[in-house]
Amino acid sequence: MTNKIYYQNPYTQKLLAKIIEQREKNNERWLLLDQTVFYPGGGGQPPDRGTIDGKRVLDIREKDGNIWHRVEAPENSWEPGSVVELKLNWRHRYYQMQQHTGQHLLSAVLDKFDLPTVSVHLGDEHTLIEVDGPVPETARFKEIETEAQKIIARSLPVKIHLVTKEDAEKYSLRRPPKDFTNLRIVEIDKFDYSACGGIHVSSTAEVGLVKIIGCEKIRGHARVKVLLGQRAFHYFDELHQVNLLLKEKLNTDHTQFNDRITLLREEISYLKKLKKFYHQYYVVYKSKQLAEEAVENLVVLRLEEGEQSDAGEIAKKLSKDFGKVAFIQFDRRFFLTSPSEERLNTIKFLREHAETLEIKGGGPQGFCQGIMNRNNLQQIHETLKISLNR
Ligand SMILES: [Zn+2]
Structure with a gap:
């Protein structure tokens, strides 16, 4: 039976041992030694790692009290009786x-x-x-x-x-x-x-x-x-790093984190309400301004400020409150609105011109939206003019 040095002195990291037997099975090389520092694992503890004469130990198995070591590639000089040096990966083991x-x-x-x-x-x-x-x-x-x-x-x-x-x-x-x-x-x-x-x-x-x-x-x-x-x-070290980061970002120490975050949340909630109010104000103001500047009751433009939802709201308002046909672009998205089917059938317009204008979209009659594949607002404007005049 292999002398189990890992039990006798678990702090032994290096050991000279004698080869008792070498076996080759399915291209795997296994070594049986007279003594070993390599624990084969068990009881929830993983097997050891390390080397034998510098060759990596890939697997360790116990059979009938003997410990077998699978090594990545054996030395040619190894034979029963040769002395080899066992080195434990001590960091892993400890x-x-x-x-x-x-x-x-x-x-x-x-x-x-x-x-x-x-x-x-x-x-x-x-x-x-x-x-x-x-x-x-x-x-x-x-x-x-x-x-x-x-x-x-x-x-x-x-x-x-x-x-x-x-x-x-x-x-x-x-x-x-x-x-x-x-x-x-x-x-x-x-x-x-x-x-x-x-x-x-x-x-x-x-x-x-x-x-x-x-x-x-x-x-x-x-x-x-x-x-x-x-x-x-x-x-503990990780938490310390997080603590340092929060201290810097929140500009206070950990005893004040809770108060500071509560305050920030209240501020965000207030700002959200304020933002909503100003967006509504912006939509009213912008649609009124665009309606006044409109030529032939048609508004076509690319909206640079605000948010995508504003573009939709403005287009809707231009048709509902000011009787205009509107095509408002925001990034690649567009909104096409019309006060009545007689002024412009938005669904029909999209269907007939989707291919030529390279736009794709749909929606209920009077309020359509979709994606523009090209930056061709001028071309869309011209097509809309013709469609309205017809
Ligand atoms: Zn234990």
Whole structure:
């Protein structure tokens, strides 16, 4: 059986090992070594990453107590008996050890608060701990976090015990397994005992920080969203950046953010009302002015100011209140209005001239709208003149 150095000393990052066997299967190269630092994964912890003699380790599997390593390409000089150098991706491993132990710690604290862990999911961004019980109140989460930070601050040793079934009964295990002969028990010094085959840091101090960032009800349980160790620190850093940005944009500190935003919202609401009023005023004023300047009761123009809806309102008013036929362009959009079918059948006009004028549109008789494919307002003007005179 491979000597599992990752269990004996989880802090070993480099190791010399002897090749016991090499196997090739489906173009994959697998190495069996006399000892290893590479954890094959399990219990929610992912497999390790690293290199063997500089070659990347792609996969690690355990079979009958032996650890097999799949390497990207083996050295030609490798043969049973050769000594190779194992190098662990320590950043990755330590991060996983911290996340994993942090979860033990928080689950133990949740347990003390009558929220026993049902399942755990270690995600890319956060850890989800599903607990049996209702969604706790925010104040309770504060107590849970405070308790977890106390355990971290006490720097409690994390110990491993390898015991038989008989001995296992002496420990008050959190979530004891049903069927086993030998058991690996992880103890957070006199505080928590649980059966686990994962890899842990040696002191609770190394967990560093625990932050609960949310909780939701799921399948009659509560699912606690949590950030542990480095993740909690990164989260704090991100929030700090957001805080700095808001401080600059709102020109005040975080104690005033709420007041400042409430004030800004009120201001926006007032300005919206004011805008609506001025738009109505603008539509009345503009349509009156255009009606007075109109030649042959026809108004054709491109509106440069205001908004698209203004163009529609002005065209409508020109026909309804001043008896004009109007074609108002706004960007690529146009509005074609007429006071009566006799003056101009707008639907018929669009149908007959759509192709020549390269316009596309429709709508109820007297109030049509559409899109202009060309900037040919002059041509449209001429065509309208003829259509009206006919
Ligand atoms: Zn564990």
